[in-house]
Amino acid sequence: MKLYNTLSKRKEEFVPIEPGKVKMYVCGPTVYNLIHIGNARPMIVFDTARRYMEHKGYEVNYVSNFTDVDDRIIKKAIEEGIDANTVSQRYIEECKKDMEGLNVKPATVHPKATEEICGMIEMIETLVEKGYAYKADDGTVYFRTRKFKDYGKLSHKNLDDLRGGNRSLLVSGEDQKEDSLDFVLWKPKKENEPYWESPWCNGRPGWHIECSVMSKKYLGEEIDIHAGGEDLIFPHHENEIAQSEAANGKEFARYWLHNAFLNIDNKKMSKSLGNFLTVRDISEKYDLQVLRFFMLNAHYRSPINFSAELMESAKNSLERITTAVQRLDDLIQQKSETGDISADEQSLLGAADQYTKKFNDAMDDDINTADAIAAVFEMVKYSNTHFDERHSKAALMEMKQKMVALTDILGLNTAKKEEILDEEIEKLIAERQTARKDKNFKRADEIRDMLLEKGIVLEDTREGVKWKKN
Known part of the structure; x- marks a missing residue:
C-alpha cells in the first residue's frame, strides 16, 4: 500500500513502525457548534483508510481528539450564560450522533483536551528545560521556533519568508516574543475563561500543544500516521512536529496525510456567504450515507465541490449499488435449498474477483476511493448481467458477499431499510x-x-x- 506523504511530497510504500500494527492520529473538531460538511470530509476519508487497513489485517489504534477548550467555545458559553464545559459536552454528543449517521466508526480513543492538562504542563516544562521554550513577563510561555532546526519541513516553508510575513505580530499584543515566529504553548487566564494552575501562571494551553500531548499519551512518542485537513498543515501540524520532536528527541510521525478543501457551488463555505451547511442540515434532506458516498466519489487529495445537483447524482448512484445488493437478497430469499455451487457458477464467481482486485489496487494506491467505487460499479454491472433466479442459493450468497465486502470497506450500508407504515x-x-x-x-x-x-x-x-x- 502506498500513501502520499505531505512530508516528502510523494507517494511512499507504507511500512508501519511495528509490523501488523498501525498507530494513527486524526485531528478532530473544535466542539463549539454542530459539525459542518467540511469537518465531515476528514472524518469520512480517514475512517475509510482505517477500515481498509483493518481489512488488510492491520490492528489499527485510531485516536481522534475533541478540542474542548477554545476561544469560540468560551464565546458561545458567555453568550448563553453557561460554562464552557456544558457547551463543549453538548456538541461532543451532537458530533457523535452525526458520526453515527455518517457510519464513522468510533475511534479507539476520543481524548478531550481538558482532561489532558497535566500532560501538557509536563511537556511544556520539558521544552523550557531544554531551552525550546521561555516564559514572558505576563506568564505566557512561547516556543522558540528558530531553535528547532527542522521547522518548515512539513509545509516546505522558508523561515525567513515566514518571519517577513509575521512582523505584524510584534506589534499586535505579542510584543514579548523573542521572535515573531514563536508560538504560544501556555497563555494567562482572562476574565470569564476556564483556567488551570501551572508553574507559569493560571491559564490554559495553546492549541498546538494539545494534539502533541494526546498523541503521545495514547499512541507513544513515535506514530505511523498523522492526518487531517490541508488547512492544518501550517501552522498546526508544523508546530506539532516542532513541539513533539523537540520534547521527545524522536521523529513524531512517519506519514502525514491531508485531505483537500470542500467548496459549496464552487465557492468557499462561509456563514457570511450564506452557504454554510452542517451535517445536520444535510440529514434533513438525505440519508447521511449519501453524503458519505458523495465524499468518497473524489480522491481525498482532490478539492471537492458540493452542490444540490451533485448530491442528487450521488443519491442515484448509491441506489444503483444498494438495489443490486437487494436484488441478490430477494433472489436468495426465493431459494429454499442452499445446494452446491456448480462448476459454471464457480467460474462466474471467479471472474468477479477481477473487480475485487481492481478495488484493492485502487485502495492500495493512496486510498483512491474514486477508482475503488468505479470497481464496485463494474461488479454491480457484472452481477446484474450474470446472476439471476437460475443460479443456486450458495452462488447468489457468495456473489452478494463479494459485493458487500467492498461496500463495507467504504463504510456504505447496503442493508434494506425496514418498512414503516x-x-x-x-x-x-x-x-x-x-x-x-x-x-x-x-x-x-x-x-x-x-x-x-x-x-x-x-x-x-x-x-x-x-x-x-x-
Missing part, C-alpha cells in the same frame, strides 16, 4: 411535534433520526411537517 409515520411525527412544543429537543431529534434510518425525510414548513420516503 404511513400511520406509524404520522404517529411519530405527532409525538415529535409534542416533544418540540415541550422543548424536549433531544426526543424530537431521536424521532427524526429514527425516521431517517427508515428512509423517511422530514421537512418543517409553515404549513406543518411534511414527509417523504427517501
Whole structure:
C-alpha cells in the first residue's frame, strides 16, 4: 500500500513502525457548534483508510481528539450564560450522533483536551528545560521556533519568508516574543475563561500543544500516521512536529496525510456567504450515507465541490449499488435449498474477483476511493448481467458477499431499510411535534433520526411537517 506523504511530497510504500500494527492520529473538531460538511470530509476519508487497513489485517489504534477548550467555545458559553464545559459536552454528543449517521466508526480513543492538562504542563516544562521554550513577563510561555532546526519541513516553508510575513505580530499584543515566529504553548487566564494552575501562571494551553500531548499519551512518542485537513498543515501540524520532536528527541510521525478543501457551488463555505451547511442540515434532506458516498466519489487529495445537483447524482448512484445488493437478497430469499455451487457458477464467481482486485489496487494506491467505487460499479454491472433466479442459493450468497465486502470497506450500508407504515409515520411525527412544543429537543431529534434510518425525510414548513420516503 502506498500513501502520499505531505512530508516528502510523494507517494511512499507504507511500512508501519511495528509490523501488523498501525498507530494513527486524526485531528478532530473544535466542539463549539454542530459539525459542518467540511469537518465531515476528514472524518469520512480517514475512517475509510482505517477500515481498509483493518481489512488488510492491520490492528489499527485510531485516536481522534475533541478540542474542548477554545476561544469560540468560551464565546458561545458567555453568550448563553453557561460554562464552557456544558457547551463543549453538548456538541461532543451532537458530533457523535452525526458520526453515527455518517457510519464513522468510533475511534479507539476520543481524548478531550481538558482532561489532558497535566500532560501538557509536563511537556511544556520539558521544552523550557531544554531551552525550546521561555516564559514572558505576563506568564505566557512561547516556543522558540528558530531553535528547532527542522521547522518548515512539513509545509516546505522558508523561515525567513515566514518571519517577513509575521512582523505584524510584534506589534499586535505579542510584543514579548523573542521572535515573531514563536508560538504560544501556555497563555494567562482572562476574565470569564476556564483556567488551570501551572508553574507559569493560571491559564490554559495553546492549541498546538494539545494534539502533541494526546498523541503521545495514547499512541507513544513515535506514530505511523498523522492526518487531517490541508488547512492544518501550517501552522498546526508544523508546530506539532516542532513541539513533539523537540520534547521527545524522536521523529513524531512517519506519514502525514491531508485531505483537500470542500467548496459549496464552487465557492468557499462561509456563514457570511450564506452557504454554510452542517451535517445536520444535510440529514434533513438525505440519508447521511449519501453524503458519505458523495465524499468518497473524489480522491481525498482532490478539492471537492458540493452542490444540490451533485448530491442528487450521488443519491442515484448509491441506489444503483444498494438495489443490486437487494436484488441478490430477494433472489436468495426465493431459494429454499442452499445446494452446491456448480462448476459454471464457480467460474462466474471467479471472474468477479477481477473487480475485487481492481478495488484493492485502487485502495492500495493512496486510498483512491474514486477508482475503488468505479470497481464496485463494474461488479454491480457484472452481477446484474450474470446472476439471476437460475443460479443456486450458495452462488447468489457468495456473489452478494463479494459485493458487500467492498461496500463495507467504504463504510456504505447496503442493508434494506425496514418498512414503516404511513400511520406509524404520522404517529411519530405527532409525538415529535409534542416533544418540540415541550422543548424536549433531544426526543424530537431521536424521532427524526429514527425516521431517517427508515428512509423517511422530514421537512418543517409553515404549513406543518411534511414527509417523504427517501
